[in-house]
Amino acid sequence: MKYRTEGIIPPPIAKLAEAAKRISSSPGFLNLGQGLPGHIPPEDALTTLKERIFHPATHVYTPDEGLVELREALALYLRQESGIDANPQDEIVITAGANNAFASAILTLVEPGQNVIMPSPYYFNSVMAVKLAGAEVKDIPVGESFQPEPESIEAAIDDKTKAIFLITPNNPTGAVYSCERIDAILDLCIQHEIMLICDETYSRMVFDNARHYSPRSRRDANNTVVTLGSFSKDFGMSGWRVGYIIGPTDFIKELIKLQDTVSICAPTAGQMLALEVLKKGLDVVEKELQRLGLLRELAYLRLREIDAFEEKYTQGTFYLFPRVKGCTDSRKLVMDILQSTRTLVLPGSIFGNTGEGHIRLSIGPLTPEAVDEAFNRLSKFFGEG
Numbered sequence: 569m570k571y572r573t574e575g576i577i578p579p580p581i582a583k584l585a586e587a588a589k590r591i592s593s594s595p596g597f598l599n600l601g602q603g604l605p606g607h608i609p610p611e612d613a614l615t616t617l618k619e620r621i622f623h624p625a626t627h628v629y630t631p632d633e634g635l636v637e638l639r640e641a642l643a644l645y646l647r648q649e650s651g652i653d654a655n656p657q658d659e660i661v662i663t664a665g666a667n668n669a670f671a672s673a674i675l676t677l678v679e680p681g682q683n684v685i686m687p688s689p690y691y692f693n694s695v696m697a698v699k700l701a702g703a704e705v706k707d708i709p710v711g712e713s714f715q716p717e718p719e720s721i722e723a724a725i726d727d728k729t730k731a732i733f734l735i736t737p738n739n740p741t742g743a744v745y746s747c748e749r750i751d752a753i754l755d756l757c758i759q760h761e762i763m764l765i766c767d768e769t770y771s772r773m774v775f776d777n778a779r780h781y782s783p784r785s786r787r788d789a790n791n792t793v794v795t796l797g798s799f800s801k802d803f804g805m806s807g808w809r810v811g812y813i814i815g816p817t818d819f820i821k822e823l824i825k826l827q828d829t830v831s832i833c834a835p836t837a838g839q840m841l842a843l844e845v846l847k848k849g850l851d852v853v854e855k856e857l858q859r860l861g862l863l864r865e866l867a868y869l870r871l872r873e874i875d876a877f878e879e880k881y882t883q884g885t886f887y888l889f890p891r892v893k894g895c896t897d898s899r900k901l902v903m904d905i906l907q908s909t910r911t912l913v914l915p916g917s918i919f920g921n922t923g924e925g926h927i928r929l930s931i932g933p934l935t936p937e938a939v940d941e942a943f944n945r946l947s948k949f950f951g952e953g
């Protein structure tokens with residue numbers, strides 16, 4: 569049988585995952601590979617959900633666009649947090665995570681033969697969605713401090729360009745894109761009549777007084793911007809599969825066709841939990857973010873002690889994305905690190921060409937002691953310990 573998806577190459581980490589699986593059962597394995605924040609949803613919210621578990625409404629579909637109470641609470645939350653103005657009736661859809669939201673957005677918007685511009689490095693799953701639509705990714709390297717370059721993006725726009733895709737705060741770099749650059753890119757989108765898709769999965773994970781800027785907060789942008797969000801990282805809910813998409817009414821009307829065909833709705837219990845988290849979990853989440861902030865400080869401190877790393881400090885997420893001096897094959901390097909230190913990190917090359925020479929360290933679920941231990945091992949590996 570010939571499958572339509574055969575030409576789509578998944579991220580080349582299969583070999584690494586296989587090796588990690590073998591090593592993960594051995595004592596002392598340290599996982600800095602998986603992109604998890606390390607916290608679970610607040611206890612109060614979980615207790616309320618537990619009380620509702622035998623209620624029939626927990627076990628049936630919600631409307632395609634999601635529970636109305638959740639959309640209303642989300643609209644309020646986003647207005648307060650990000651200055652986003654979205655009508656919960658016809659501009660917000662709850663999805664089974666931000667990945668689902670992105671794939672639906674692409675399949676709604678992009679026709680075969682068109683292209684989507686992405687600053688690189690990028691989150692690798694996004695590429696697969698664009699390829700599934702029969703479209704191409706135009707990979708445009710980021711500039712200084714991992715910030716996107718409006719001039720290079722403008723030069724890449726052609727008559728086949730349907731959208732520009734930004735991720736802020738960014739996976740894998742942790743960069744919080746500046747308001748000026750986002751605005752300049754949004755202006756390009758308005759001028760060229762293309763969509764700006766902005767993945768804001770890590771919107772709360774900004775540190776040292778940095779601010780997350782959401783392009784949808786600009787009032788002239790509502791017809792040009794599609795916003796993606798998630799409960800996975802900020803609220804520790806990756807297994808519950810709840811995210812959302814916000815866009816112009818006519819776009820949302822079309823997207824609902826996909827939603828109904830693929831999943832009908834996001835998981836009901838997950839939506840109920842997301843609602844509880846928004847109602848009473850924000851303080852707990854704030855505490856977890858403080859924990860992550862301290863962990864980041866420790867990790868950057870230790871990173872700076874290792875000469876082999878060229879550090880680029882960024883203000884978002886729980887990822888560090890240092891360049892390794894002299895490294896031209898990050899996949900081989902990561903395998904070597906895994907074999908000799910039982911520590912898993914990810915090769916930068918899986919995040920696009922610009923990521924080559926870097927490694928991604930995800931520190932979210934680690935204790936401070938484990939972060940220390942990971943850097944002791946890396947230091948030794950690079951002959952500096």
Ligand SMILES: Cc1ncc(COP(=O)(O)O)c(C=O)c1O
Binds near residue numbers: 664665810
């Ligand atoms: C930038 C980005 N978007 C989306 C996702 C997936 O989020 P979700 O669990 O909501 O599908 C991830 C997961 O790592 C991510 O890094």
